Amino acid sequence: MKLEGVELRRIALPLVTPFRTSLGTQSERTALVLKVVGDEGEGWGECVAEDEPTYSPEYLTGAAEVIRGFFVPALAGLDLNPASVGHALRHLRGHPMARSAVEMAVLDCWLRARRTSLTDHLGGVRPSVRVGVSVGIMETLDALLETVDKHLTAGYARIKLKIEPGWDLEPVRAVRETFGADVMLTVDANTAYSPGDIRHLARLDAYGLALIEQPFEPGDLHAHATFAARVDTPVCLDESITSAADAADAIRRGACSIINIKPGRVGGYLEARRIHDVAAAHGVPVWCGGMLETGLGRAGNLALAALPGFTLPGDISATERYYHRDITRPFVLDDGTMAVPTDPGLGVVPEEDALEAVTTGSEWIPAVP
Structure with missing residues (x-):
């Protein structure tokens, strides 16, 4: 497959409700949507970097610059396949979210030309996957309980509560006491705590959580190991x-004893599969995290979550959880599960009018060797 060029769009999708974590509050999701055009057809990808470098060092404007100035030129003139993208970009350091977007679009194009679905290419074994929902930090406990009740009524298989100092033990206690021990409940700190908080966080053991996700800074594996040895609750790493x-x-x-795999964070679906394989070899369960993706990323994440090691419900909620209208067909929850797309490539494409309605800027980047 020879690359002819990339159409790069910046989009802004309003969220149904603001989503607050320890890193900040979002009321809309901005993203980059890529259309790769080659001699075998076209394919779509999505860059999930955020506007500011808070979750990771990457940010959206920087990702666009890297794709425009370095990644597309590095791929020009090459005979591309999914594996060759990583090889061609190996001399360029960092920027995993931008890499993931380019790899995703090339994968989609290459697989569509071969009438093969992404899940088959990755090794998926399930036609549908159990999914959970992430609940942001709320203003009041009443608002939290109302939101959790709505999601449980909808059928989600797992509830994840975002926590931060001052919003941790009490909301967890309220949810557990209100909805009972049978609800699969997890918490996610997004690095909001320090090692000095280990004794405080250990009190979460009392609530029968399925896991505690990323309490400390990404580079502090020592603190996470110390905490994991202190508590009975499994520790999950994300960032x-x-x-x-x-x-x-x-x-x-x-x-850690559990890993949250986000394709954008790790540089793409092929590296995500390698992490899955490493975890499986060590008997460590994994699950697929979310970055408020559009339907493009949601489709890809469902394909990944169909692999055998993804034994915990992922953050791949139904479209209506976040968006009144997405850029692709909506994904629907069915008794706590979502169907894995089986059409070639990602299995979905943007709806032209929906994509145009949320586009805030676009450009064509020719592949010039």
Whole structure:
């Protein structure tokens, strides 16, 4: 496959309700949507970097510059396949979310030309996957309980509560006492705590959580290992894991017993599969996290979550959880599960009018060797 060029769009999708974590509050999701055009057709990708470098060092404007100035020129003139993208970009350091977007679009194009679905290419084994929902930090406990009740009524298989200092023990206690011990409940700190908070966080053991996600800074595996040895609740890493090598190191050091895999964070679906394989070799369960993706990323994440090691419900909620209208067909919850797309490539494409309605800027980047 020879690359002819990339159409790069910046989009802004209003959220149904603002989503607050320890890193800040979002009322709309901005993203980059890529259309790769080659001699075998076209394919779509999505860059999930945020406007500001808070979750990771990447940010949206920087990702666009890297794709425009470095990634597209590096791929020009090459005979591309999914594996060759990483090889062609190996001399360029960092920027996993931008890499993931380019790889995703090339994968989609290449697989569509071969009439193969992404889930089949990755090794998916399930026609549908169990999914959970992430609940942001609320103004009041009453608002939290109302929101959790709505999601449980909808059928989500797992509830994840975002926490931060001052919003942790009490909301967890309220949800557990209100909805009972049978609800699969997890918490996610997004690095909001310091090692000095270990004794405080250990009190979460009392609430029968399925996991505690990323309490400390990404590079502090020692604190995570110390905490994991202190508590009975499994510790899950998110921001700390950016590659299969990271996953192997964290497991070896006892810093986690569960891993959240986000394709954008780790540089794409192929590296995500490698992390899955490393975790499976060590008996460590994984699940697929979310970055408020459009339907493009949602489709890809469902394909990934169909792999055998993804034994916990992921953050791949139904479209209506976040958007009144997405850029693709909506994804619908069915008894706590969502169907894995089986059409070639990602299995979905943007609806032209929906994409145009949310586009705030676009450009054509020719592939010039």
